[in-house]
Amino acid sequence: MKKFSKRDFTLGFMEGIIGVCDSIEGAQDIYYGSMGDRDAWRYYFIQKRERSNEVDADILMNSKVWEASGHVSGFSDPLVDCKECKTRHRADNLIDDFAPEANADAMTQEEMNAYIKEHKVICPVCGKSNFTEIRQFNLMFGTKRGVTEESGAMIYLRPENAQGEYVNFLNVQRTMRAKLPFSIGQIGKAFRNEITPGNFTFRTIEFEQMEYQTFCKKGTDSETYEYFKEYGMEFFQYLGLPKEKLRFHDHEKLAHYAKEACDIEYAFPLGWGEINGTHNRTDFDLTRHQEFSKKSMDYLEEETGEKFVPYVIESTYGLDRIILALLFENLHEEMVGESDKRIVLNIAPKLAPIKVNVLPLIKKKHSEMAKQVYHQLMPYMMVNYDETGSIGKRYRRGDAIGIPFAVTIDDNTLENGTITIRDRDSMEQEVIPMEGVVPYLLTKLK
Incomplete structure (x- = not known):
């Protein structure tokens, strides 16, 4: 069996990829075994977990939210320009591509500047080594809210979903009468002004996150952090990604708010890439929002009467990157017999956006009956x-x-009321009575 190269994947199969990605959201089936990626995450993190709640926060929030979170002052990438060909690059990516063992993630800006000069890191476009000093470039998209541009207040498209969950902490805790530990999850778009997007859908300016924040008491935070690291690995294997192509990558250089941080990476044909991040954010976020909003974020522990600001364990998943990993893992070209070949996406049936193809053998003779079967299946699963x-x-x-x-x-x-069902993977066919098609397929999908 042949797996596609990067070039094959780009040029040959985008129609199929677009079909899969566009259809994921439509997989609203009647049981959990028949869902798309979004609903798989929703089942695994919201439905089957105790004290787990889902919100849908605003994309455009008050700019004070992003001042409190530190994004306005510190959410930036280290960029350099090549003086020879005038192209712009992320300094950490330049170093990692040039020498992966250097680990730019652990370097300061000054150390990256020194490394690029000392080791004569080359430009991937022109091959020369002549760069400007590193400059920090803020990644947020800004716009104005108001009647006129002059009088408008600056607001931002959210660069992450997490802050929407933090500012709704009290709303969820009080309306759901939630006791620690409890979690808030969210699926939604985020936007970043990436200077170097690329590698298909791995890095884009508009992407979808599946965020999950667990609020807990200080002292239980490290245990909760370790739990969600392993839970994330289990989730990816549930989706069908092989364990040997997944690894933990602990952060050596922690963000100012973090006590512990780790990514789960998948072995893309392009190299190892992050598809999940789990972070122990301590009480930084809720404390900052308390400071800027002047609204107490204290949680009252009824058993002890103690009040405190909870710690937060974040576990975030990139929907676009997960779909990309599943496509790389499951999209194949294989021989059928000695001379024929086919393209097949062997994605798990529970993740397939469309479950069944209804096909009249001859349009003029069989389409009327085929449409009856099509409408018979529609209430139970996504059908084409x-x-x-x-x-x-x-x-x-x-x-x-x-x-x-x-x-x-x-x-x-037409003659005896039987239909033929073909399995995508084995290509084997089975003949069953037409009235049994719904229970047959539901059993197969489950």
């Missing part, structure tokens, strides 16, 4: 109806975007 082209080409189209099963309506359906 396809009557264009030969049956073989329609099978191949469904395989390429990961549809696990195909239901074919033919002369036997």
Whole structure:
């Protein structure tokens, strides 16, 4: 079995990728075994966990939120310009690409400047080593809110979802009468003014995060942090990513708010890349929002009467990067017999955005009955109806975007009420009574 190269992946299969990504949100099925990536995370982190709540916070929030969080003053990338070809690069990426063992993540700005000069790090575009000094570039998108631009107040598109969960801490705690430890999760878009986006959907200016914040008492924070590191690894294996292609990467240089921090990385064909981050953020965030809002973030522990600001354990997941990892892991080209080949996305049926392809063998003869089957299945799962082209080409189209099963309506359906169900992975076919198609597929998907 052949796995695609970076070039093949880029040029040959974007139609299938777009079909998968655009359809993920539609996987609103009646049981957890039939969901897309968003709902898989929602099931694993919200539905099956005690004291777990989901919110949908604002994308545009008061600028004071971002002052309190430190984003206005300190959310930036270290950038350098090549004096020869005038291209712009992140200094830490330049160093890591030039010498991965150097570990730019652990360097200060001064150390990165010195390393680039001493080791004559080269520009990936022109091959020369002639850079400006490092400058910090703020990553937030800003806009104005107001009647006119002159009178408008500066606001920002959120660069992360987490702050929306922190400012809603009291709302959730009081309305849900939540006791520590409890969690707030959120799925939503974030926006960053990335200077060097690239590697397909790995780094983009608009992306989707699945954030999860657990509020706990100081003294239990390190134990909770270790728990969510392992829980994240379990989640990725639940999605079907192999353990041997996943690793923990503990941060050597911690952010000012962090006590402990770790990423889970996946072995992309492009190299190891972060798909999760788990951080012990201490009480920094709630304390800062308390300071700027003048609103107490204290939690009252009823058993002891003690009041305190909780610690926060953050576990965040990049939806776009996870989908990219699943595509790299499961999108293949394989031989069928001695001379034919097919493209197939072997994604787990529970993650497939479309579960079933309904196919009339001959459009003029079988489409009426096929549409009856199509409408019979629609209340239970996401279904696609396809009557264009030969049956073989329609099978191949469904395989390429990961549809696990195909239901074919033919002369036997008209004569004796049976249909043919084809399995995407094995390509084996089974004939069953038409009235049994719903329970059959629900059992297979589960």
